[in-house]
Amino acid sequence: MAETKFKFKKCELLPNEGSSLDENYNIIGGGPIVDYYESIDSPTISMNLTFIDVDQVISRKGIFGGEYVNLTVQVDGYSDFKLTQKKHNLMLNSVRNIITETNKQVATLEFVSVESIINETARVNKKFTGNVSQTVSELLVSYKKGIQTKKKLDKHNSANSYSFVGNLKRPFDTVQWLCPKTQSSSKNFGFLFYENFDGYHFKSIEKLLEQEPSFTYTHTDKPYDQDTGAFKILQNKMVQTNDIGMNLRMGMYANRTIYIDIENQTKNIVDFKISDFDLKRPPKLLNGIEDYPTRLMLRVNDFGVAQKGSKKKDVQLESELAVYQNKSYIRNNLLFSQSFKISTSLNPDLRVGQVIEIKLPVKKGDGESKTDSYGSERTNDPSGKYLISGLRQIIGGQKSESQLTLIRDVFSA
Numbered sequence: 001m002a003e004t005k006f007k008f009k010k011c012e013l014l015p016n017e018g019s020s021l022d023e024n025y026n027i028i029g030g031g032p033i034v035d036y037y038e039s040i041d042s043p044t045i046s047m048n049l050t051f052i053d054v055d056q057v058i059s060r061k062g063i064f065g066g067e068y069v070n071l072t073v074q075v076d077g078y079s080d081f082k083l084t085q086k087k088h089n090l091m092l093n094s095v096r097n098i099i100t101e102t103n104k105q106v107a108t109l110e111f112v113s114v115e116s117i118i119n120e121t122a123r124v125n126k127k128f129t130g131n132v133s134q135t136v137s138e139l140l141v142s143y144k145k146g147i148q149t150k151k152k153l154d155k156h157n158s159a160n161s162y163s164f165v166g167n168l169k170r171p172f173d174t175v176q177w178l179c180p181k182t183q184s185s186s187k188n189f190g191f192l193f194y195e196n197f198d199g200y201h202f203k204s205i206e207k208l209l210e211q212e213p214s215f216t217y218t219h220t221d222k223p224y225d226q227d228t229g230a231f232k233i234l235q236n237k238m239v240q241t242n243d244i245g246m247n248l249r250m251g252m253y254a255n256r257t258i259y260i261d262i263e264n265q266t267k268n269i270v271d272f273k274i275s276d277f278d279l280k281r282p283p284k285l286l287n288g289i290e291d292y293p294t295r296l297m298l299r300v301n302d303f304g305v306a307q308k309g310s311k312k313k314d315v316q317l318e319s320e321l322a323v324y325q326n327k328s329y330i331r332n333n334l335l336f337s338q339s340f341k342i343s344t345s346l347n348p349d350l351r352v353g354q355v356i357e358i359k360l361p362v363k364k365g366d367g368e369s370k371t372d373s374y375g376s377e378r379t380n381d382p383s384g385k386y387l388i389s390g391l392r393q394i395i396g397g398q399k400s401e402s403q404l405t406l407i408r409d410v411f412s413a
Contacts, residue, residue: 251295
């Protein structure tokens with residue numbers, strides 16, 4: 001197994017105001033192991049840091065959280081992998097384990113983005129109007145009761161506006177609540193909100209899938225094949241293909257939403273079928289399956305949380321966004337219709353939200369094997385373009401590895 005060579009240049013715990021740690025604590029000598037995570041479903045990055053606490057500082061000083069970390073790893077063939085207080089602002093959230101052995105302690109510290117801590121104390125209590133992507137910027141950057149992050153926010157512009165009152169939701173919850181209510185500038189549905197190594201992202205699913213692959217991976221004898229420009233896959237596993245039973249349970253083929261207007265004591269029924277969605281390769285369904293909504297959802301129009309003095313015409317009701325939300329819901333389900341996991345040598349330039357290409361051998365009728373890029377009519381061909389939905393970087397000990405969870409929509413490709 002060819003692994004990327006690395007060397008820790010800096011790994012230290014930094015005191016915060018009120019911390020029992022009175023100076024920077026250098027833990028390189030403790031043989032640190034970094035376990036770093038990103039997910040397309042998560043508005044925060046996280047990291048577990050395990051090391052031998054030679055001086056037993058964690059237990060002796062009574063460190064329980066609030067400290068920061070500075071980390072720099074030199075990685076052969078790449079720029080340094082850096083997690084700094086200034087850029088990434090990872091804060092100690094918890095001390096997961098302290099294992100005491102003969103004359104030594106092994107500690108595992110869990111770090112999260114400081115914005116996730118701020119999110120737990122912040123509440124959105126004002127009325128927002130106007131373009132959705134501008135509202136997201138306000139919630140994350142400029143709103144005084146929001147996150148006020150200094151990290152980069154990379155967003156796709158939305159085509160629609162939406163007026164609402166925060167109703168004391170957390171900022172991250174509010175942004176994720178807005179995702180299915182958002183239409184892209186190209187009139188497509190489905191947005192994702194997540195954080196990766198580069199900052200925060202509010203992105204249209206369609207535009208994410210339009211990216212050119214950042215890297216190509218295949219089965220090869222070399223860590224990197226200069227002739228094909230492909231990196232070596234150490235291990236791969238098909239996690240999930242299209243699950244008809246689960247799709248029926250989740251209402252992907254047909255669903256019904258009932259909106260209740262408490263003020264007028266009325267209801268509005270909105271039905272949605274997958275045939276309403278423009279698919280290049282629609283799934284083959286049993287005759288009549290779309291005539292029976294397999295998921296029923298009940299929602300209350302949220303006019304009742306409007307500010308004092310507001311008129312009904314000033315508030316956009318949930319039911320008015322029914323088409324947006326149903327199409328967004330199905331778009332998200334389609335995105336996860338196939339899932340794949342691979343392990344590769346450490347690549348610190350990988351990010352959640354990137355597209356990569358996988359090339360795997362496909363058996364031909366004559367028994368020969370051929371590496372074939374996805375594009376054929378075979379939906380069971382695992383080769384092709386995938387979106388990185390989960391990323392785990394493991395650095396330390398005798399291991400340096402990138403583990404990727406990949407997803408793709410086999411019906412819209």
